[in-house]
Amino acid sequence: MSxxxxxxxxxxxxxxxxxxxxxxxxxxxxxxxxxxxxKVKAYITLNDKETLLxxxxxxxxxxxxxxxxEPMMAMPIAVKDNICTEGLPTTCGSRILGGFVPPYSxxxxxxxxxxxxxxxxxxxxxxxxxxxxxxxxxxxxSRNPWNLxxxxxxxxxGSAAAVAADxxxxxxxxxxxxxxxxxxxCCGVVGLKPTxxxxxxxxxxxxxSSLDQIGPITKDVMDAALMLNVLAGHDARDSxxxxxxxxxxxxxxxxxxxKKLKIGVPLEFFAEGLDEEVYDAVGxxxxxxxxxxxxxxxxxxxxxxxxxxxxxxxxxxxxxSNLARxxxxxxxxxxxxxxxxxxxxxTTRQEGFGQEVKRRxxxxxxxxxxxxxxxxxxxxxxxxxxxxxDFDRVFQDxxxxxxxxxxxxxxxxxxxxxxxxQMYLSDLYTISASLAGVPAxxxxxxxxxxxxxxxxxxxxRPFEEDVVLRAARAYExxxxxxxxxxxxx
Amino acid sequence: xxxETVIGLEVHAQLQxxxxxxxxxxTEFGLPANTRTCPVCLGLPGALxxxxxxxxxxxxxxxxxxxxxxxxxxQFARKNYFYPDLPKGYQVSxxxxxxxxxxxxxxxxxxxxxxxxxxxxxxxxxAGKNIHADAGSLVDLNRAGTPLIEIVTEPDMxxxxxxxxxxxxxxxxxxxxxxxDGNMEQGSLRCxxxxxLRPVGSDELGTKVELKNINSxxxxxxxxxxxxxxxxxxxxxxxxxxxETRLWDIExxxxxxxxxxxxxxxxxxxxxxxxVPLVISEEWIEELQAxxxxxxxxxxxxxxxxxxxxxxxxxxxxxxxxxADYFEACVTLFAEPKLISNFLMSEFLRELHQAGTTVExxxxxxxxxxxxxxxxxxxxxxxxxxxxxxxELYAGDKSAAQLVEEKGLRQLSDEGELxxxxxxxxxxxxxxxxxxxxxxxxxxxxLVGQAMKRSGGKxxxxxxxxxxxxRLSP
Numbered sequence: 001m002s003x004x005x006x007x008x009x010x011x012x013x014x015x016x017x018x019x020x021x022x023x024x025x026x027x028x029x030x031x032x033x034x035x036x037x038x039k040v041k042a043y044i045t046l047n048d049k050e051t052l053l054x055x056x057x058x059x060x061x062x063x064x065x066x067x068x069x070e071p072m073m074a075m076p077i078a079v080k081d082n083i084c085t086e087g088l089p090t091t092c093g094s095r096i097l098g099g100f101v102p103p104y105s106x107x108x109x110x111x112x113x114x115x116x117x118x119x120x121x122x123x124x125x126x127x128x129x130x131x132x133x134x135x136x137x138x139x140x141x142s143r144n145p146w147n148l149x150x151x152x153x154x155x156x157x158g159s160a161a162a163v164a165a166d167x168x169x170x171x172x173x174x175x176x177x178x179x180x181x182x183x184x185x186c187c188g189v190v191g192l193k194p195t196x197x198x199x200x201x202x203x204x205x206x207x208x209s210s211l212d213q214i215g216p217i218t219k220d221v222m223d224a225a226l227m228l229n230v231l232a233g234h235d236a237r238d239s240x241x242x243x244x245x246x247x248x249x250x251x252x253x254x255x256x257x258x259k260k261l262k263i264g265v266p267l268e269f270f271a272e273g274l275d276e277e278v279y280d281a282v283g284x285x286x287x288x289x290x291x292x293x294x295x296x297x298x299x300x301x302x303x304x305x306x307x308x309x310x311x312x313x314x315x316x317x318x319x320x321s322n323l324a325r326x327x328x329x330x331x332x333x334x335x336x337x338x339x340x341x342x343x344x345x346x347t348t349r350q351e352g353f354g355q356e357v358k359r360r361x362x363x364x365x366x367x368x369x370x371x372x373x374x375x376x377x378x379x380x381x382x383x384x385x386x387x388x389x390d391f392d393r394v395f396q397d398x399x400x401x402x403x404x405x406x407x408x409x410x411x412x413x414x415x416x417x418x419x420x421x422q423m424y425l426s427d428l429y430t431i432s433a434s435l436a437g438v439p440a441x442x443x444x445x446x447x448x449x450x451x452x453x454x455x456x457x458x459x460x461r462p463f464e465e466d467v468v469l470r471a472a473r474a475y476e477x478x479x480x481x482x483x484x485x486x487x488x489x
Numbered sequence: 490x491x492x493e494t495v496i497g498l499e500v501h502a503q504l505q506x507x508x509x510x511x512x513x514x515x516t517e518f519g520l521p522a523n524t525r526t527c528p529v530c531l532g533l534p535g536a537l538x539x540x541x542x543x544x545x546x547x548x549x550x551x552x553x554x555x556x557x558x559x560x561x562x563x564q565f566a567r568k569n570y571f572y573p574d575l576p577k578g579y580q581v582s583x584x585x586x587x588x589x590x591x592x593x594x595x596x597x598x599x600x601x602x603x604x605x606x607x608x609x610x611x612x613x614x615x616a617g618k619n620i621h622a623d624a625g626s627l628v629d630l631n632r633a634g635t636p637l638i639e640i641v642t643e644p645d646m647x648x649x650x651x652x653x654x655x656x657x658x659x660x661x662x663x664x665x666x667x668x669x670d671g672n673m674e675q676g677s678l679r680c681x682x683x684x685x686l687r688p689v690g691s692d693e694l695g696t697k698v699e700l701k702n703i704n705s706x707x708x709x710x711x712x713x714x715x716x717x718x719x720x721x722x723x724x725x726x727x728x729x730x731x732x733e734t735r736l737w738d739i740e741x742x743x744x745x746x747x748x749x750x751x752x753x754x755x756x757x758x759x760x761x762x763x764x765v766p767l768v769i770s771e772e773w774i775e776e777l778q779a780x781x782x783x784x785x786x787x788x789x790x791x792x793x794x795x796x797x798x799x800x801x802x803x804x805x806x807x808x809x810x811x812x813a814d815y816f817e818a819c820v821t822l823f824a825e826p827k828l829i830s831n832f833l834m835s836e837f838l839r840e841l842h843q844a845g846t847t848v849e850x851x852x853x854x855x856x857x858x859x860x861x862x863x864x865x866x867x868x869x870x871x872x873x874x875x876x877x878x879x880x881e882l883y884a885g886d887k888s889a890a891q892l893v894e895e896k897g898l899r900q901l902s903d904e905g906e907l908x909x910x911x912x913x914x915x916x917x918x919x920x921x922x923x924x925x926x927x928x929x930x931x932x933x934x935x936l937v938g939q940a941m942k943r944s945g946g947k948x949x950x951x952x953x954x955x956x957x958x959x960r961l962s963p
Contacts, residue, residue, distance in 0.1 A: 106535060239537065239763065321579050324569060327573075330531065330532070368569070369755055
């Protein structure tokens with residue numbers, strides 16, 4: 001089998017055994033990239049091939065005496081371009097960070113570096129993670145490997161497309177309201193948003209601090225568990241990271257069923273607006289889970305209807321403040337020839353940010369303004385608590401929830417770009433888990449008649465990623481969706 | 490119409506921590522620009538803050554020393570505004586849940602004391618500094634992220650003197666508990682008064698003006714007095730006060746408008762999502778309470794009571810904790826408080842001042858200083874000699890007794906020797922002797938002076954005086 005078709009687990013095994021060298025891995029992936037990248041446009045910045053080759057040579061040489069490997073050693077991994085990588089430009093898909101090269105790496109990247117992974121490149125995203133299609137990237141949209149006229153989803157569309165197109169073995173994404181799960185569903189791969197606080201945010205360039213999480217985008221559920229093993233853990237540099245024990249997330253895979261698990265089906269997620277094909281695919285997936293020993297139960301999350309509105313106040317309010325630092329003073333882009341400070345601020349931000357980012361900064365600024373704070377931000381926080389309580393309540397009864405990831409399969413490029421509200425609604429099913437901070441995975445559960453992947457979402461209790469992964473893996477093994485690969489043309 | 494002045498005060502005090510509020514960078518000053526910085530205090534994308542525990546401890550101790558309630562759950566908030574010296578575009582501060590609330594501090598003015606209520610004290614980070622050069626403006630972020638505590642009073646003060654007194658008391662407390670060096674000129678302590686006038690007898694507050702750029706006690710007094718006059722004039726002429734921020738102009742000795750209420754920022758405060766609520770346990774508060782020793786005001790009272798010192802002396806000695814400690818160390822060795830107090834307030838402080846050093850690093854230990862004063866007390870030397878040899882005691886490491894021996898400064902007290910001196914003076918100045926005998930008692934001073942001179946200053950003046958009187962009595 002071609003190296004680039006391997007899952008992370010398969011590639012790890014082959015490298016560990018010495019069946020394949022680090023140099024061969026780097027060569028294979030760069031060859032693949034040279035064939036498909038011009039069509040998929042998954043990357044903003046590719047790492048230097050020669051640099052990686054010399055790292056690979058050194059690694060092979062070091063291992064030639066005594067083969068002692070680590071799980072991520074020599075694994076070609078892509079990193080979303082809103083995660084800081086020392087020495088490699090990090091753009092957030094924005095002009096405003098033009099020329100910015102971070103002097104430090106994110107904690108999540110450091111964890112991979114410590115095991116000598118290979119950073120293949122930095123993947124495309126909607127500017128600062130604000131979008132659901134990568135069309136809001138200042139570097140142009142990425143394409144869906146299953147159908148190049150469709151979007152790969154977003155904002156981690158570059159990462160999802162790169163994994164689906166075999167341009168890396170796994171990737172890091174970030175999820176604020178669905179930005180890992182939604183593109184994973186669009187591209188037919190697996191995307192895991194861990195519990196808020198599970199993975200350090202240090203070095204993740206903030207969109208909305210109380211929602212942002214780093215997580216893996218992988219070819220299957222096993223790989224997601226392997227990645228989470230490396231990424232998870234407390235970080236003293238992130239005050240919001242949780243000081244919780246990190247289990248070996250692959251341990252639960254000994255069980256190949258979902259026996260004794262109670263699975264909730266929230267009615268609000270199967271209501272009006274859900275595409276029929278998606279409805280059917282998720283419905284069939286529920287039947288598979290039932291066959292695997294799960295007990296099904298209808299549940300209700302009554303505040304689901306206000307989740308999108310709540311999200312767009314909380315997230316934009318935080319973003320309006322988080323993005324204030326891009327002022328042209330210290331790093332990144334600065335507009336030329338301003339006559340005074342105020343003009344420099346204005347023109348820098350006017351020219352540096354894209355439309356959607358400016359729209360959200362304005363929304364958030366408004367929501368926090370004196371006189372509006374109570375009506376918007378404070379109210380949204382109160383509703384967020386209610387949404388969290390909805391989850392607390394149903395999770396007293398059921399172990400997991402199963403829902404669609406997005407209302408439709410991937411839409412066409414340009415289809416929603418002029419209609420922000422329609423674009424926002426594509427996050428309908430993913431936003432609740434973000435507001436509640438609970439873990440959620442997106443995995444393939446079928447294809448549309450047009451041949452586009454459909455995803456299902458499994459949500460669990462806070463810090464119970466292991467339970468989520470167990471159910472997802474059992475489903476994955478009971479079906480063949482992961483074996484279907486896109487033909488890029 | 491006569492007006493009453495109403496003043497409230499905001500004071501920013503820089504906490505003396507080793508590292509910054511939210512990162513590990515050192516809080517050293519005077520270093521090359523931007524050398525004490527890291528991704529966090531530079532506001533680099535992706536960097537996150539972590540609260541400095543020592544700063545929290547200092548804030549809690551400040552609150553306790555100011556009789557505040559310490560909030561067991563408090564929250565950091567972002568204050569959003571654009572300025573080049575503010576790297577993140579917001580300052581991490583506290584808003585509706587500050588760390589300390591509802592305290593008070595006593596001030597002394599015009600012979601009476603008064604409690605000023607403290608509304609709140611909260612933690613925040615300092616900004617950097619803009620430097621304006623010919624080529625353009627530069628930014629130094631060494632100071633960015635330094636921990637500050639902002640202490641806000643209720644509008645309880647009524648005059649410039651009260652404000653100055655409050656400020657001095659506050660500074661004493663902060664220095665005493667070791668959280669701030671109290672240096673106004675260097676900006677470790679900054680104050681911003683809010684001032685308004687209202688007709689005497691009225692309960693309503695008038696329109697307030699905020700004063701900035703006041704970096705010494707003198708400017709505090711000058712700026713407030715100027716502003717009282719200005720507002721009185723406006724109101725007396727039937728005008729209205731505009732709510733605004735005014736800057737004290739040191740050159741012109743007047744305040745000038747900096748910005749009006751309309752131009753005031755909307756800071757859009759909201760809880761900082763990068764920092765979880767700060768929980769302070771009752772046990773921790775108790776532990777910190779135990780570290781706060783007697784505060785200046787209480788020690789002052791004790792000095793009056795226990796040592797019988799005048800109010801002035803007690804005030805000077807308790808103005809710094811180190812000096813008060815030094816005094817008490819001396820008194821423990823030698824129970825002559827007033828003699829010690831006099832000497833500390835004059836010779837000792839003068840010598841330290843000239844050497845540019847502090848009480849803590851005084852080369853003269855309480856033991857050596859007491860050794861000197863004991864010689865005065867038992868008449869081995871006169872106070873004058875003690876003062877004369879103090880610089881040598883200060884500069885070297887000899888004891889007072891050694892110095893007196895080596896220099897032969899021992900006071901002449903032997904009656905026989907003194908009588909021969911006195912007889913010589915009587916012989917030399919028959920005219921003055923006659924005057925004295927004739928009833929002009931003041932002449933004795935001249936005669937004693939002559940005898941002292943003959944002894945080279947070593948004669949015991951009280952004894953000489955007494956001996957003259959017996960000698961010349963009819």
